[in-house]
Amino acid sequence: MPAIDIRALVHAYADGTQALRGVDLRVDVGEVVAIVGANGAGKSTLLKHLNGLLLAASGSVRIEGIPLTRARLPDVRRRVGYVFQDADDQLFMPTVQDDVAFGPMNLGLAASEVRARVAEALAAVGASHLALRAPYRLSGGEKRAVAIAGVLAMAPSILVLDEPSTGLDPAGRRRLIELLGRLPQTRLVATHDLGLVLQLCPRALVLHEGRVVADGAPARLFADAELLRRCQLESPYEGLKPARSRCAS
């Protein structure tokens, strides 16, 4: 049974924007898949269908065999952990440990089990020392790590990350790639960061105007200059020209 099975998924927003135009996707258990595409390609919309934040207008979404319907939302949210693009939207409790405990508490677990999960999740992301800190006092990288811990504490089997490397400095980005590489879950990463995709994901999908236009190994996809140009992406291999000073010296 696939971890994720999406068939002919269509989604239009209330203002008429057609965000997804018949997406088919099958992700097997343990796979790490990148979803790449320009702004407005439909990446975040697709991810939101995996956790039931959006429900399919047409087509179907199945998570580990469970059809994603309003009635099955609790089952699906137990399985799919969603890490938001802006960690500030996700962290809202007074302390890091309270925030990480938020998800497990909603699962109805006993306090002792919740405490154990919080400690385990914070240790997994290397943030145990931040447990008593207020989230707004954390750096961008720390916030991202804590946001991931908040999701890991729910012990999901599928992890969905929306632009996880946005706003991180090189060291923070490096730590994030190492962390995501260590996790055992099935992972879906929506990103513009093609370097991260090359290092983390053996498979990538290119989304363009709400359709999957390519699916395969990132190295092969990113070597296709025509595909990248058409989808408004840039090859991570492309040589960079150093800027030249315009000052007369």
Added chain:
Amino acid sequence: MSRLAAALQDLRALDSLALRETALARRDPRAKLAVTLCFIVTVLSFGRYQVAALLPLALFPAVLSAQAQVPGRVLRRTLWLASPFALMVGLANPWFDRTPMLALGGIELGAGWVSFGSILLRVTLTVSATVVLLGSTGMHALCVGLSRLGVPRVFTAQLLFLQRYVHVLAEEALRISTAHRLRAAPGRRLPLSLYASLMGQLLLRAFDRAARVHQAMLARGFDGELRIVEDWRWQRADTLFVGLWCGYFALARAVDLPLALGRLITNVWA
């Protein structure tokens, strides 16, 4: 620092204060809630012309703010914010109630001035006590305490969301204000029409952000009920805390302590 930034800092300072390991932070939130409620009721139960009799009650916010290490700046700013309401309620009193009541250094004060002073003192006392309660407990623990005291969860959840929304609103307002300040001509005030448009933008942005926060909560299984890992257990110290303070409030209410002290001193001197 802009006034908005200072306000946001104060909001966050109150949250951070509750995380400190102080003697007061260790008290059960229900104990602190009960004592503060009792204090407010006591303060409000005094007559409209009583000023001196209220003074001994200042001991409560003074002791607790020292215990909770609430910075004076936070207290002063909150009182400043609350002052317009107090002024609105009491400012008309000196005009309408001119019955002579007090003579201070040859100047005769009307009853209206006395009742106005009493209102200001009451607002100062109750607002200070509420700030100390928030600073020593934190909004989250406070809401859980309220819910344990029997307040419906729907109400406590709304209270928490309101607090979160105030933070979101302040953060967005700070962004808009910074963006404006960086491009505005120095010293020139914004026309009112632009203020209205900025307010509209602020509300829309804050609403969008609040919607994203709500989505993030839903994604982690939120179903409308707030749950928290609670570490509090009612202890003997909590009973003592409630008993001693409520006993003191009862004493201050039953006996005019400044008057009694004045008589005692006069008798000793005589």
